[in-house]
Amino acid sequence: MITFMNNSDSEEEPCNERTSLMSAGSPPVPSYQDGLQASEAGEVQAHRKRRAGSSRGPNNTAGGEMSGSGVPVRESAPENEEEELTLKYGAKHVIMLFVPVTLCMIVVVATIKSVRFYTEKNGQLIYTPFSEDTPSVGQRLLNSVLNTIIMISVIIVMTVFLVLLYKYRCYKFIHGWLILSSLMLLFLFTYIYLGEVLKTYNVAMDYPTLFLVIWNFGAVGMICIHWKGPLQLQQAYLIMISALMALVFIKYLPEWSAWVILGAISIYDLMAVLCPKGPLRMLVETAQERNEPIFPALIYSSAMMWTVGMAKPDTAARGPSQQTWDAAEDGREHHRSPSHADSQMSETRGPVPTRPVTSLEELEEEERGVKLGLGDFIFYSVLVGKAAATASGDWNTTLACFVAILIGLCLTLLLLAVFKKALPALPISITFGLIFYFSTDNLVRPFMDTLASHQLYI
Amino acid sequence: PAFGLFLFTIARDPLRIIILIAGAFFWLVSLLLSSLIWFIAVKASDPRDERLQKGLLIFGVMFSVLLQEAFRFLYYKLLRKAIEGLVALSEDGCSPISIQQMAYVAGVGFGLMSGAFSMINLLADALGPGTVGIHGDSQLYFLTSAFMTMVLIFLHTFWGILFFHGCEHRRWWEIAAVVVMHLTVSGSSFCNPLYVGSLVPSYMLMAAAAAWAYLLSGGSAQNLRRFLLCK
Numbered sequence: 001m002i003t004f005m006n007n008s009d010s011e012e013e014p015c016n017e018r019t020s021l022m023s024a025g026s027p028p029v030p031s032y033q034d035g036l037q038a039s040e041a042g043e044v045q046a047h048r049k050r051r052a053g054s055s056r057g058p059n060n061t062a063g064g065e066m067s068g069s070g071v072p073v074r075e076s077a078p079e080n081e082e083e084e085l086t087l088k089y090g091a092k093h094v095i096m097l098f099v100p101v102t103l104c105m106i107v108v109v110a111t112i113k114s115v116r117f118y119t120e121k122n123g124q125l126i127y128t129p130f131s132e133d134t135p136s137v138g139q140r141l142l143n144s145v146l147n148t149i150i151m152i153s154v155i156i157v158m159t160v161f162l163v164l165l166y167k168y169r170c171y172k173f174i175h176g177w178l179i180l181s182s183l184m185l186l187f188l189f190t191y192i193y194l195g196e197v198l199k200t201y202n203v204a205m206d207y208p209t210l211f212l213v214i215w216n217f218g219a220v221g222m223i224c225i226h227w228k229g230p231l232q233l234q235q236a237y238l239i240m241i242s243a244l245m246a247l248v249f250i251k252y253l254p255e256w257s258a259w260v261i262l263g264a265i266s267i268y269d270l271m272a273v274l275c276p277k278g279p280l281r282m283l284v285e286t287a288q289e290r291n292e293p294i295f296p297a298l299i300y301s302s303a304m305m306w307t308v309g310m311a312k313p314d315t316a317a318r319g320p321s322q323q324t325w326d327a328a329e330d331g332r333e334h335h336r337s338p339s340h341a342d343s344q345m346s347e348t349r350g351p352v353p354t355r356p357v358t359s360l361e362e363l364e365e366e367e368r369g370v371k372l373g374l375g376d377f378i379f380y381s382v383l384v385g386k387a388a389a390t391a392s393g394d395w396n397t398t399l400a401c402f403v404a405i406l407i408g409l410c411l412t413l414l415l416l417a418v419f420k421k422a423l424p425a426l427p428i429s430i431t432f433g434l435i436f437y438f439s440t441d442n443l444v445r446p447f448m449d450t451l452a453s454h455q456l457y458i
Numbered sequence: 459p460a461f462g463l464f465l466f467t468i469a470r471d472p473l474r475i476i477i478l479i480a481g482a483f484f485w486l487v488s489l490l491l492s493s494l495i496w497f498i499a500v501k502a503s504d505p506r507d508e509r510l511q512k513g514l515l516i517f518g519v520m521f522s523v524l525l526q527e528a529f530r531f532l533y534y535k536l537l538r539k540a541i542e543g544l545v546a547l548s549e550d551g552c553s554p555i556s557i558q559q560m561a562y563v564a565g566v567g568f569g570l571m572s573g574a575f576s577m578i579n580l581l582a583d584a585l586g587p588g589t590v591g592i593h594g595d596s597q598l599y600f601l602t603s604a605f606m607t608m609v610l611i612f613l614h615t616f617w618g619i620l621f622f623h624g625c626e627h628r629r630w631w632e633i634a635a636v637v638v639m640h641l642t643v644s645g646s647s648f649c650n651p652l653y654v655g656s657l658v659p660s661y662m663l664m665a666a667a668a669a670w671a672y673l674l675s676g677g678s679a680q681n682l683r684r685f686l687l688c689k
Binding site: 094095098395396399400403404406407410436439440442443444446447448450451452454 | 475476479480482483486489490492494496497500515518519571574575576578
């Protein structure tokens with residue numbers, strides 16, 4: 001196992017390829033959540049308004065205008081309902097996102113705390129060539145900044161490449177890339193992970209059993225993620241994959257670089273999604289123009305929109321299944337893992353152009369799932385995992401970062417409900433997480449330690 | 459027990475979970491600020507002077523208590539605004555969650571966070587090998603810590619209810635009573651190797667606060683009897 005890992009370059013090469021793909025994948029993803037939901041919300045609202053006979057755009061602000069005229073009153077009612085639906089679903093969706101993020105973090109923290117492998121420094125990724133073993137602080141800082149610049153530029157290049165591929169409809173290429181990535185992730189990383197866990201607990205397992213287990217796990221994973229499968233199983237696989245990726249990052253990124261990278265990525269995310277020329281924004285807009293679901297690949301979706309009992313089932317179902325497949329294919333490129341629910345979603349959105357009224361009626365009544373990019377999962381888990389691994393205050397710091405990230409997620413979802421457009425999910429949470437990590441580690445820890453040693457309670 | 463409270467009463471409703479986490483967050487921020495102050499004070503003072511350090515610690519604890527209550531007040535303000543928003547948005551004109559439920563959940567949030575921070579490193583160490591109290595400290599360290607943490611979590615819950623009730627009805631003496639109780643409990647933990655001095659008053663205070671909160675929430679001796687006799 002050790003020699004296996006030490007064939008750094010040859011093995012790391014494919015790993016790094018994947019890693020970069022994934023990192024490239026990550027920033028685009030957060031927007032999808034909002035992009036998708038925004039476009040749905042937009043559609044739903046548009047249709048509702050049309051049915052209510054008003055000609056207002058999807059704008060929820062005017063709820064309270066009970067002016068004298070009849071029209072605004074009629075309009076405000078559906079709008080209020082809309083907002084209220086949004087918020088009612090809002091709390092539920094926040095929880096639907098809390099649970100997987102929490103699970104992912106728990107898996108990562110549990111692994112970090114128990115398996116020694118992930119905290120040993122066994123080399124670095126090719127994307128962070130500058131080592132941090134230098135004697136002086138200034139040199140170390142410089143190295144970490146350089147590492148960050150390299151990593152971020154790799155991510156930018158990959159993202160732009162992705163956007164170009166998507167724009168020029170090179171779906172097959174994207175497809176192949178993504179399948180390769182998920183293959184590697186599901187098989188190779190799981191093999192390493194399982195090996196390390198077994199080593200830690202001193203459990204013996206023979207190769208045939210191992211092969212069987214990994215083969216089953218990987219095959220079911222591929223099917224579940226790229227094709228069809230029960231929602232919960234797919235969600236579980238997405239969480240596992242995010243956790244594995246986060247563990248890889250935690251192991252292979254040197255300390256200071258990791259923190260600087262986290263900070264830089266949230267800034268990049270902010271810019272890429274909100275600036276008019278940002279690659280992610282272009283991606284979202286292109287996908288919306290083409291009326292296709294945006295990259296089901298790297299998105300975690302919390303709910304499925306089954307069109308249960310649709311008026312005209314057969315023809316409607318067949319039509320979108322073509323689109324589903326196409327969507328799944330675009331999904332591949334973005335790696336992380338296609339969220340199967342999105343392909344289901346595309347089924348429901350498929351009939352939209354042909355039969356707007358009926359399908360959207362169903363759409364409104366069902367739950368609107370919230371989607372969060374897997375990159376977000378990964379970076380949240382990296383933050384918490386690093387806190388667990390390197391903080392000397394141990395659990396206090398980890399807990400503080402965890403709460404900070406959850407609150408950041410809450411705020412982001414709140415902003416999403418207010419703005420209704422693509423929003424980056426990383427910045428707020430990561431900022432909170434970083435602030436809390438550094439302050440808890442340096443300020444709170446001595447305080448709590450002193451209190452605990454005297455057994456004082458505050 | 460606190461975790462049981464969480465499971466049975468809060469985990470069902472997503473809005474409550476959000477309020478819980480936000481409460482924990484507020485407590486965390488107050489802790490952060492108070493430790494910042496303490497840290498500055500310690501750095502600015504002489505590290506070798508034992509009595510000064512102890513004095514600073516006591517000061518830190520008191521200040522932290524005051525800050526916690528201040529943050530509870532801030533959280534109350536935030537929740538009031540949130541309730542108004544929820545009422546405006548809901549269909550039938552009343553909010554899906556009442557201020558008392560929010561008070562309860564906020565109290566649990568504070569309590570859980572406070573308990574977690576007090577206990578979790580201890581628990582982690584307890585998993586490892588070792589003997590308790592080998593250096594002449596009390597052997598009951600873990601047990602008493604556990605009980606103290608539990609009482610503190612419950613107290614935070616009750617204080618949450620009392621505090622919010624006091625703010626709602628503008629009864630300043632209720633708020634002052636909560637603050638004083640908190641100070642007393644923290645203060646009593648100063649005589650800690652002498653566990654009688656800290657655990658017993660804390661439990662008595664908890665019983666008193668529990669009864670008070672129960673009465674405030676509309677319970678009465680009759681309700682209690684009916685509940686116990688399962689009518």
